[in-house]
Amino acid sequence: MSMNPISSQDGSVWCRWCENADKSPDSVAIVHWRAGSPPRRWTRGELVRASELFATALRSSGIIKGDVCAIIARHNPLLYPLYLGCVCAGAIPAILAYPNPRLHPEKFRNGLQGMSQRSGLDWILTERALEAVLQPLIGKSTIKGLKFPLEDDKALTATPGPPPVTQCCGTDPLLLQHSSGTTGLQKPVLLSHRAVLEHVTEYGKLLGVSQEDKVASWLPLYHDMGLIATFHLPLTLGVPTILIDPFEWVLAPSLLLEVISGEQATLTWLPNFALSMMADKIHEDDLQGIALDSCRMIINCSEPVRHRDQEKFYRRFARRGLKREALSSCYAMAEMTFAVTQTPPGREPTTLAIDAQRFSRGVARPAADVTVGKICVSSGGLLPGCHIRIVDDEGNDVEDGRVGEIWIKSASMFDGYRNYPEKTAAALRDGWYLSGDLGFSIGDEYFIVGRKKDLVIVAGNNIYPEDIEMVMNDLPGVIPGRVVAFGEEDPELGSERLSVIAETPLTDEAERRQLRTAIVEAGMGIDVSIAKVYLVPPRFLVKSSAGKPSRSANKERAIRLKEEGAAMLAGA
Numbered sequence: 001m002s003m004n005p006i007s008s009q010d011g012s013v014w015c016r017w018c019e020n021a022d023k024s025p026d027s028v029a030i031v032h033w034r035a036g037s038p039p040r041r042w043t044r045g046e047l048v049r050a051s052e053l054f055a056t057a058l059r060s061s062g063i064i065k066g067d068v069c070a071i072i073a074r075h076n077p078l079l080y081p082l083y084l085g086c087v088c089a090g091a092i093p094a095i096l097a098y099p100n101p102r103l104h105p106e107k108f109r110n111g112l113q114g115m116s117q118r119s120g121l122d123w124i125l126t127e128r129a130l131e132a133v134l135q136p137l138i139g140k141s142t143i144k145g146l147k148f149p150l151e152d153d154k155a156l157t158a159t160p161g162p163p164p165v166t167q168c169c170g171t172d173p174l175l176l177q178h179s180s181g182t183t184g185l186q187k188p189v190l191l192s193h194r195a196v197l198e199h200v201t202e203y204g205k206l207l208g209v210s211q212e213d214k215v216a217s218w219l220p221l222y223h224d225m226g227l228i229a230t231f232h233l234p235l236t237l238g239v240p241t242i243l244i245d246p247f248e249w250v251l252a253p254s255l256l257l258e259v260i261s262g263e264q265a266t267l268t269w270l271p272n273f274a275l276s277m278m279a280d281k282i283h284e285d286d287l288q289g290i291a292l293d294s295c296r297m298i299i300n301c302s303e304p305v306r307h308r309d310q311e312k313f314y315r316r317f318a319r320r321g322l323k324r325e326a327l328s329s330c331y332a333m334a335e336m337t338f339a340v341t342q343t344p345p346g347r348e349p350t351t352l353a354i355d356a357q358r359f360s361r362g363v364a365r366p367a368a369d370v371t372v373g374k375i376c377v378s379s380g381g382l383l384p385g386c387h388i389r390i391v392d393d394e395g396n397d398v399e400d401g402r403v404g405e406i407w408i409k410s411a412s413m414f415d416g417y418r419n420y421p422e423k424t425a426a427a428l429r430d431g432w433y434l435s436g437d438l439g440f441s442i443g444d445e446y447f448i449v450g451r452k453k454d455l456v457i458v459a460g461n462n463i464y465p466e467d468i469e470m471v472m473n474d475l476p477g478v479i480p481g482r483v484v485a486f487g488e489e490d491p492e493l494g495s496e497r498l499s500v501i502a503e504t505p506l507t508d509e510a511e512r513r514q515l516r517t518a519i520v521e522a523g524m525g526i527d528v529s530i531a532k533v534y535l536v537p538p539r540f541l542v543k544s545s546a547g548k549p550s551r552s553a554n555k556e557r558a559i560r561l562k563e564e565g566a567a568m569l570a571g572a
Contacts (some may be wrong), residue, residue, distance in 0.1 A: 012169045012193045013236065014087050015317060021048040021236040029235060032077040033259055040077040047081055054085025054223035061147060064092030066568060067122040068176055070112075070143075072096050072130065075245035078150050079221075082125065087175075090168060092190070094119065095178035095222045102539070116141040118419050119176060119188040125149055135538060177224055178287070179334045188418040189334045199412035200233040201339040202384050205488075207297065208345045209233075215241040216265035218249035218256050218274075219231070225301050228338035229269045253278045254286040257317070264294040269330070272302040273481055273548070275313040275501045280361050280480065282316075293321030297345055301330040303437055303448040304466060305377040307351055314428050326347055330510030331379035331448055335433055337412040340388070340448050343380035350378035350445055356527070360461040362403040364440045364447070374467070379447040380452065385411030389432065390441055403440045403462070405452055407432040442561040456487035456496050461485075463498060463528060471522050472502055477515040479503040482541055486555040488532065501558050504535050534558045 032040040042050075059346045062070065069091045072080050086093040094116075099108040115121070116137070124134055124146050174193045215234045220228030221243075234241035242263050249255050256278070259265060260364075275298075285549030300310060310327050318324070329349040331341040331509035339378035353373030354364050367373025382388060390398055390404040398404040409432050416424035429436055438455065440447040449464060456463040465467045468485035474476055487496035500519055507510050516533045523530040541549040542557060 001227055011197055012054075012168045012172070013174055013197055013232070014084075014168070014193075015046075016197065016236050017051075017084065018048055020235075021045050024238070027238070028240045028458065030080050031257075031263065032075075034075070035245070035248050035255060041132055041486075042077070042080060044238075044552060047084065049083035050078075050156055051088050054082050055088035057125045057149060057152075058085060058089045058091065060535045062145075063089060063091050065197045066173070067091045068094055068120055069093070069123045070096050070116075070119075070121045072098055072124060072126040072134075072318070073150055074098050074127070075243075078156075082149055083221075086125075091123075092173050094121065094174050094178075094188075095227065096178075097220065099130070099133075100202070101513070102109070102432045107258055109133055109137060113137055113141045115186065115188075117258060117418075120419055123147055128153060129272040133443045149501060157347045168193065170197070175227075177227055177334050177376065178222070179224075187420060187423055189414045190418045191337055191412075191414060195337050195412040195414075196228070196232055197236065197413065198385070199339075200228065200236045200409075203339050203342070204233060204237045206342055206344070206383055209237050209239060209267075209501035211239065211438070213239045214263055214265040215267045216238065216244070216256060216259045216263060217241065217268055218244040218246050218452040220246045224338055225269050225271070225332065229299075229301075229332075240364055250352050252286075254282045254290075257282070257287070257290050257292065257320075260292055260295050261290045267294045267299070268295065268297075269299045270371055271300050271548075272300060272306045272309045275300065275309040276306075277308075277481070279293050279312040279316040287320060289319045292317055293323070295322065295326055295433055298322075298326050299328045299342075301332050303331065303340075303379075304450060305329045305349065305379060305448070306470065307377045308470065310349075310377065329377060329379045329439075331446060332433065333408075335414045335427070335435075336386070336408060336410045337414075339409055340382055340386050340410065341382055342381040343378065350442075351445070352376045352378075352442065359403075360463065364401045364403060364442070376449065378442075379439075380446070381444045382446075383410075388441070388446060390439060394507040395429070398440075400441050400443070403438055403449060404436045406435045406439050406446075406448070408435055409433065449549075454486065456485070456498055457483055458498060458529070467526065468498070468500065468523065468528060471526055472500060472519060475502075475515070475518050476520060477504050477506050477511065477518070479505065479538060481550065482538070484549045484551045484554050486551050488529075488555075488559070496529060498557075499532040499534065499555075501536055501541065501554055503538050503540055505538060506535070534562070 004125050021044040026043050028041050029044045029047045030042040039346045083093050084450040093458055121143050128148050136148055170193045173190050174196055175191055177189050202470040215230050217230035219230055221227045221231055230241055231377050242259050244255050314324055323346050325346050328343045330339050348516055353367045353370035354376050357368040358365050358372045359374055387409045391405050392398050435454050437448055438450050440451050450466055465485040469483045472483040473480045485500050488499050490497045512535050519533050520530050543549055
């Protein structure tokens with residue numbers, strides 16, 4: 001059926017998509033899910049045919065091989081063939097986040113302009129609702145023009161003809177994705193056809209993916225977890241994926257469970273906060289008829305994986321058929337295409353109760369009393385083709401049970417950040433990627449414990465912000481998930497002191513004083529002294545592209561506002 005418009009010398013993603021469509025054109029590839037509406041089911045044959053029509057339209061509009069096409073759109077059933085159409089035409093798709101309604105248009109435009117200078121964006125494929133915001137970028141950046149293919153039905157109603165034939169090999173660039181960061185600071189990662197094909201093939205083998213599997217996800221496709229794990233992996237391996245509107249999921253977290261139950265999905269990937277959010281916010285009334293026994297793997301891809309969130313999720317949904325061994329873990333990043341480690345299917349992640357005092361000095365040893373130990377969760381063992389070193393500050397390998405920085409080498413590793421030589425030079429050393437993550441190994445398993453840049457050192461002891469934030473999230477008056485902890489230099493002490501920013505709806509000053517006291521006392525409960533507490537209003541915290549509050553950005557903002565005498569930080 002397909003004309004295989006990209007002829008490949010040694011393998012391309014497009015050829016694999018076409019092969020899957022040729023083998024079973026009527027099998028479902030993508031289910032586009034919208035709450036309250038019948039789902040749009042794309043078969044493999046329909047998806048490839050629509051993609052070829054988009055490819056012809058894109059090439060006719062002036063897009064050529066190697067052009068970077070930024071796709072900025074809301075949840076739309078035509079986004080999938082448009083993305084595939086870019087690949088078919090030999091262009092390089094880059095899905096970017098649609099602007100949050102609360103984000104000022106000028107800030108969004110400036111962030112995109114900064115990104116374009118690094119990423120080398122050539123075209124923006126978007127919605128007309130953003131035309132006035134984006135038009136000023138033309139002529140002031142690398143962007144050549146705006147196109148609105150999702151709102152122009154000419155492409156899909158045109159008389160089918162031979163799609164553009166583009167020579168392609170496995171080393172050619174396939175896609176551009178951006179590592180997590182605040183807007184304008186995201187680093188562009190260019191991945192080849194071969195890197196993605198080899199990665200999802202090996203990852204699929206480790207997960208035991210078969211034709212009986214189905215993926216369900218609300219994750220945005222501008223993030224590597226969504227793009228690689230829930231889009232490229234199922235499309236390449238020929239299993240269905242059900243994609244939910246991320247904005248709808250935030251408003252109604254039960255949607256994911258509804259989809260898993262209704263579609264009999266077997267695989268999903270989630271960050272820590274999603275497990276906690278669903279356990280806390282889904283009403284019992286929304287669980288009527290929900291059965292989760294089909295789901296064989298719910299993969300927590302976070303650094304670190306939090307034991308409390310895993311347990312909370314299991315306890316809440318076990319009676320709905322959720323199996324304990326379905327809770328899994330993974331360590332991943334855009335620079336490695338996606339996964340580096342993974343817990344095997346059918347096996348619950350290993351947990352260790354670590355002596356907290358020794359851990360604060362960088363040593364992971366079992367606690368004498370497991371009831372008071374710090375619980376660390378394994379992110380599993382290495383994927384085939386991946387290698388890890390854990391090193392000290394001088395780059396020397398450390399022994400098992402010693403915390404150090406994680407260096408990685410992988411068969412599907414990126415070559416460097418696009419148009420960012422200084423960042424590339426800082427991130428790569430002798431073929432190893434310096435992740436900036438901290439962790440330790442026990443045997444062939446790896447435990448991720450935090451970010452090197454976020455580590456707070458007080459009086460020679462290592463304090464991990466995640467531990468502080470987890471405790472503060474439980475306090476009455478603090479908005480859950482809206483807390484960051486960080487270190488501030490204290491010249492008099494010659495060391496750092498720990499500070500906390502917490503969002504709160506409280507406005508009465510007496511209540512705010514009580515909350516500050518409660519935060520300090522909660523810190524004392526885990527042997528941590530909190531020197532400063534910044535109470536801020538809802539929606540104050542700046543988030544990264546991954547949807548998590550950015551510690552560095554919020555630290556800078558809080559200190560700057562305090563120096564300026566901002567009323568909201570009075571009394572900090």
